Amino acid sequence: MADLSMSSAMTGPRGAKPKKAMSPRNIMLYGILIVVCVYYLLPLWVMVMTSLKGMPEVRIGNIFAPPVEVTFQPWVKAWAEACTGLNCDGLSRGFWNSVLITVPSVIVSIAIASVNGYALINWKFKGSDIFFTILIFGSFIPYQIMLYPIVILLREAGIYGTLWGLIVVHTIFGMPILTLLFRNYFSSIPEELFKAARVDGAGFWGIYFRIMLPMSLPIFVVALILQVTGIWNDFLFGVVFTKPDLYPMTVQLNNIVNSVQGVKEYNVNMAATVLTGLVPLIVYFVSGKLFVRGIAAGAVKG
Amino acid sequence: MGNSIEVKDLTLNFGSVSVLKNMNLDVAEGEFVVLLGPSGCGKSTLLNCLAGLLDITDGQIWIKGKNVTWAEPSDRGIGMVFQSYALYPQMTVRGNLSFGLKNAKVPQAEIDKRIARAAEILQIQPLLDRKPAALSGGQRQRVAIGRALVRDVDVFLFDEPLSNLDAKLRSELRVEIKRLHNQLGNTMVYVTHDQIEALTLADRIAVMKGGVIQQLAAPLEIYNRPSNLFVAGFLGSPSMNFLKGRTVDNGRAFQFGATKIDLTGYEGGAVLERDDAILGVRPEHITVSTTPLAGPSIPAEVEIDENLGADSLLWLKAEGTNMSVRVPVEGRVPAGTKVHLGLDIPKASLFDAKTEQRI
Numbered sequence: 001m002a003d004l005s006m007s008s009a010m011t012g013p014r015g016a017k018p019k020k021a022m023s024p025r026n027i028m029l030y031g032i033l034i035v036v037c038v039y040y041l042l043p044l045w046v047m048v049m050t051s052l053k054g055m056p057e058v059r060i061g062n063i064f065a066p067p068v069e070v071t072f073q074p075w076v077k078a079w080a081e082a083c084t085g086l087n088c089d090g091l092s093r094g095f096w097n098s099v100l101i102t103v104p105s106v107i108v109s110i111a112i113a114s115v116n117g118y119a120l121i122n123w124k125f126k127g128s129d130i131f132f133t134i135l136i137f138g139s140f141i142p143y144q145i146m147l148y149p150i151v152i153l154l155r156e157a158g159i160y161g162t163l164w165g166l167i168v169v170h171t172i173f174g175m176p177i178l179t180l181l182f183r184n185y186f187s188s189i190p191e192e193l194f195k196a197a198r199v200d201g202a203g204f205w206g207i208y209f210r211i212m213l214p215m216s217l218p219i220f221v222v223a224l225i226l227q228v229t230g231i232w233n234d235f236l237f238g239v240v241f242t243k244p245d246l247y248p249m250t251v252q253l254n255n256i257v258n259s260v261q262g263v264k265e266y267n268v269n270m271a272a273t274v275l276t277g278l279v280p281l282i283v284y285f286v287s288g289k290l291f292v293r294g295i296a297a298g299a300v301k302g
Numbered sequence: 303m304g305n306s307i308e309v310k311d312l313t314l315n316f317g318s319v320s321v322l323k324n325m326n327l328d329v330a331e332g333e334f335v336v337l338l339g340p341s342g343c344g345k346s347t348l349l350n351c352l353a354g355l356l357d358i359t360d361g362q363i364w365i366k367g368k369n370v371t372w373a374e375p376s377d378r379g380i381g382m383v384f385q386s387y388a389l390y391p392q393m394t395v396r397g398n399l400s401f402g403l404k405n406a407k408v409p410q411a412e413i414d415k416r417i418a419r420a421a422e423i424l425q426i427q428p429l430l431d432r433k434p435a436a437l438s439g440g441q442r443q444r445v446a447i448g449r450a451l452v453r454d455v456d457v458f459l460f461d462e463p464l465s466n467l468d469a470k471l472r473s474e475l476r477v478e479i480k481r482l483h484n485q486l487g488n489t490m491v492y493v494t495h496d497q498i499e500a501l502t503l504a505d506r507i508a509v510m511k512g513g514v515i516q517q518l519a520a521p522l523e524i525y526n527r528p529s530n531l532f533v534a535g536f537l538g539s540p541s542m543n544f545l546k547g548r549t550v551d552n553g554r555a556f557q558f559g560a561t562k563i564d565l566t567g568y569e570g571g572a573v574l575e576r577d578d579a580i581l582g583v584r585p586e587h588i589t590v591s592t593t594p595l596a597g598p599s600i601p602a603e604v605e606i607d608e609n610l611g612a613d614s615l616l617w618l619k620a621e622g623t624n625m626s627v628r629v630p631v632e633g634r635v636p637a638g639t640k641v642h643l644g645l646d647i648p649k650a651s652l653f654d655a656k657t658e659q660r661i
Contacts, residue, residue, distance in 0.1 A: 192386050197390070198355060198374075199353060201375075201376030201377075210390075
């Protein structure tokens with residue numbers, strides 16, 4: 001009797017509900033995803049394919065076709081031989097200039113902005129909120145308005161046209177958004193942790209370095225990605241505040257692509273463009289993994 | 303014994319908002335004082351002022367006979383335990399315990415000794431090399447207490463330390479804190495909104511509201527003889543029944559609706575004749591009878607009958623007023639029954655409705 005009732009109870013649907021692979025929802029979802037992917041990847045495909053072709057093959061005009069004869073000559077030329085005016089050492093000079101600009105700018109701006117954000121949240125002083133408002137306001141003023149005044153300021157300071165001048169400019173312009181970023185992150189760290197550290201006798205720097213920093217790796221990675229991409233991709237400040245032999249990679253790329261001597265070498269231009277975009281891409285993929293790790297786990301109730 | 307903590311005329315304003323008003327509080331050495339009140343009453347703020355985490359607007363704070371009004375938190379001779387535990391997540395338990403000592407440049411041998419002692423008292427020896435993330439809530443709070451313990455201070459400040467724990471752990475740790483206090487004899491100031499914690503732990507309770515201490519007394523005194531309506535209503539669950547009426551017969555009786563209640567045996571000041579008075583009676587100080595009582599009794603009707611296991615609660619309506627009465631399980635009365643209520647007047651409290659103060 002017990003067996004009978006058991007078997008009758010077990011007929012009909014049981015366990016996990018089966019999922020249909022071709023449901024309207026899935027067709028819609030993956031359809032849109034595929035369209036978006038093609039939209040973004042097609043230009044990259046064209047660039048990489050063109051850069052691997054010789055000029056005769058480029059002239060045929062079939063830009064979507066893969067190269068018949070693969071050649072790396074355009075890449076070599078873009079890196080080391082392409083001419084801008086009298087210089088014929090390609091992108092390599094711009095690359096090293098960009099490195100010299102980006103590395104100190106990123107480090108200095110993140111260091112200052114993180115201390116700013118920490119102080120604005122945990123060591124409020126009279127007028128700290130007004131200070132913060134003014135700082136954020138700065139990020140809404142178009143850069144172009146400030147170009148000429150900054151040229152004068154840098155000239156008076158004696159660093160116009162030097163790498164350091166550009167580094168100072170990048171550091172200052174990174175300040176509003178980075179301070180906002182760090183302030184908001186530090187505000188999510190429980191205030192009681194800060195209070196406990198004060199009872200434990202840690203001071204301003206002690207709390208910053210020993211309590212806040214170790215808990216803030218994710219936001220430092222975000223700031224790093226933001227700054228490296230921003231500064232590496234900058235064109236305007238690079239062309240305004242430096243001299244030709246100090247031009248960053250983006251300016252150098254522009255000059256290579258736009259220099260009109262004889263034939264337009266589309267394959268070299270494409271290779272040069274991919275090379276320039278490579279650095280932010282690498283930074284993104286390497287550090288992106290650190291994005292999601294929750295560092296604050298275990299500090300509070302959980 | 304002298305006073306461990308003295309708060310003198312403490313005032314704290316945030317801008318134009320007055321958070322603590324001219325507060326005075328003396329805590330004797332080795333005493334366990336609980337600051338109790340609803341959220342926003344200033345109890346945690348007062349604790350933060352004691353710890354030096356908030357700058358006060360006016361007044362003085364003395365700890366162990368020293369004026370610490372302007373002293374840094376670490377120089378006040380206090381240890382503090384927070385609601386969210388506030389353990390440093392990147393450090394091991396040992397690192398958490400030693401952080402403050404290293405900042406104070408205590409020699410390593412002494413640090414090891416103190417950690418060993420604290421770990422033994424709190425029974426956290428096996429956890430010393432774990433990170434906070436690998437600990438349960440109860441273990442984390444134990445470590446947080448340990449962090450105050452290793453500082454070797456006379457005054458412990460607790461800021462709602464048990465509020466994040468589940469009910470079972472809460473009662474376990476409550477007993478443990480009491481045991482710790484008996485064992486160490488430190489002065490403890492403990493903030494909570496949980497009246498059970500307050501009643502069980504405290505030598506004295508300070509009930510706060512609106513930045514003012516309403517009553518500061520031993521738990522039973524506060525429970526039995528609340529000094530005003532707020533204190534009376536805040537302590538006790540379910541809260542005290544308030545009967546609105548007036549005192550008559552030159553203060554010898556209380557007129558509640560049609561019933562005249564004899565006030566003989568009431569402990570308090572001169573009752574006099576007042577037009578607006580409130581008689582407060584706790585649910586356990588009311589007897590319920592289905593037959594008329596000998597003396598004057600209040601007619602009522604049972605609306606809901608709640609079984610709590612150990613005893614049961616009757617929710618009734620008498621003269622338009624909602625009342626609750628605690629009765630033994632065998633004394634349960636089904637809903638809808640008409641009953642008669644008798645009040646235990648010596649245990650009742652009488653308030654002036656205008657001043658809200660106890661008479």
